[in-house]
Every structure is written in C-alpha cells, then in structure tokens.
Amino acid sequence: MTTTLTLANMADNLLNSAIEQATVWGPKLLLAILTFWIGWKIAGWAGRIIGREIDKRDIDPTLKPFLISVISSLIKVAVVVTAISTAGVEASSFAAILASMGLAIGLALSGTLQNFAGGVILLIIRPFKVGDVITVQGFTGKVKEIQIFLTTIVTGDNKLIMIPNGKLQNDSITNLSALPERRVDFSFCIGYEDDIKQAKEVILGVIAKCELAMEIPEPTVTVGELADSSVNLTTRVWCETSEYWNVHFHINEEVKFALDAAGISIPYPQSDVHMLEKKA
DSSP states (O other), X not given: OHHHHHHXXXXXXXXXXXXXXXXXXXXXXXXXXXXXXXXXXXXXXXXXXXXXXXXXXXXXXXXHHHHHHHHHHHHHHHHHHHHXXXXXXXXXHHHHXXXXXXXXXXXXXXXXXXXXXXHHHHHXXXXXXXXXXXXXXXXXXXXXXXXXXXEEEEETTOOEEEEEHHHHHTSXXXXXXXXXXXXXXXXXXXXXXXXXXXXXXXXXXXXXXOTTBOSSSOXXXXXXXXXXXXXXXXXXXXXXXXXHHHHHHHHHHHHHHHHHHTTOOOOOOOOXXXXXXXXX
C-alpha cells in the first residue's frame, strides 16, 4: 500500500513539474516560433524590396543578386539569434556555444567561405558583369547572375552552368564582350594551280560587300601556310563584338560562293597512290 502511494506521489510530482515547465517555457517557445516565422518572411520581403530599388536606380545589375543574397542572409541570421533569445537562451550562453562551434563550422564550411570571398573579390575587381560572354572552367556562355556563393552562366545551347566563385577567382577568365570590337579570323584554302592574287581579290570583294565588316582596321588576306594539299589564305576582319558570329557565318558562306563563281578550287586532302608492277 505504501509503495502504491509513493508511486502515485511521484507521478503527481512529475505531472505538476511538467505542467509548471510547460507554463514557463510554452509561451516562450510559441513566441520564438512566431518570431522565427515572421522574421523569415521579412527577410524574403526585404530581398524583394531591395531588388525593386536596384531596378529603379542606376545601379549595375551585376550587384543585384549578390546584395539581395547578403542582406537576406544577414537578416536570417539575426532572426535565428532573436528567436533563440526569445525562447529563453541567454545571449552569453549562446555566444559561448557559437564560440565553441566556430572552429568546426569554419573547417566544415571552408569551401563555402572561399566561394563567398571569391564573390566579393569578383565584384571588386569586376572581370565581367551580367550579360557578358565569358569562357571559364571549360565553358563559354553569357553571365546570368553573380550570387553570394556561385555564378551562373547560360551557354549558347541554353544550358545553365553554375560555377563556384572560389574557382572563378583562381581561374583564368576570358571575357569575349569586354571590348567593343573583335577580330574574326578565317583560313581559306585554294589549290596550288590557282591564282593567289585573284583569290585575294575575290575574298576582299566579299568582305567589302559585308555591311557588318569594319573598314578600319583594314581587312587583310595573306598567305598563311603552304600546306600539303593547299595554299591557305589567312583572312582577318574586324567587326563590332555583338556582330562577331553574324560576320563569321556570312563571310564563310559568301566566300565559298564567290570562289566557286571565279573558278577557284577549294581542295581537300588527297594522296597519290603509285602501283608498282613486278615483272616476271
């Protein structure tokens, strides 16, 4: 009988303690959850507001995704700290926990921190901006966004490539859009029996008719190589950077038509085979 009463008293004590703790911590926990939810919404709302303000002002669009990411992340960190403090965890205790976890977090996120630092350096040095066409890490495409940890580019066949900023920072970057003018290089092959001067005149005539080709610097056609089966004419034409591929495709096609019309051959690799007949 005594044992039964003792167990009943223990159960009552545990129930009373649980109710007391729930009374003390329940409102704090609910308030912390509410704080976290509202703060997270505010972070997203702030990002959209910043994006609209950047669009209204004369600010380089390259900065837009990076600034939104940074500010949203800072707000979210502040929300988490505020929610934890609201739940009743003392700030000093929370700081001690963060300090003890700092080394482990730093080691675990070393690559992420490197990407963040790379993004900051890219925005300071500005080797490229949104809309530029670049070649990096073996990919060529138009820069879509420079985010807090990575940069996204879109290739010519509409593939989305995401490259960590840390790799961009430590790699060679070729910016194909940085300068207003580009040179288009061709190599046209003619036969050894064809007239080089005539071929030059035909090619220069095609270039002169191309409205996208620039007159200055002057186009050039020179003998670049005496190959095994052909004489290769190195042709160089300048144009606006945005018109590079239009000039490339147009002149290639028109030169073929013009050389055919002039009776100038475009040879292909060939070999002479001599059959030796053994006499009886």
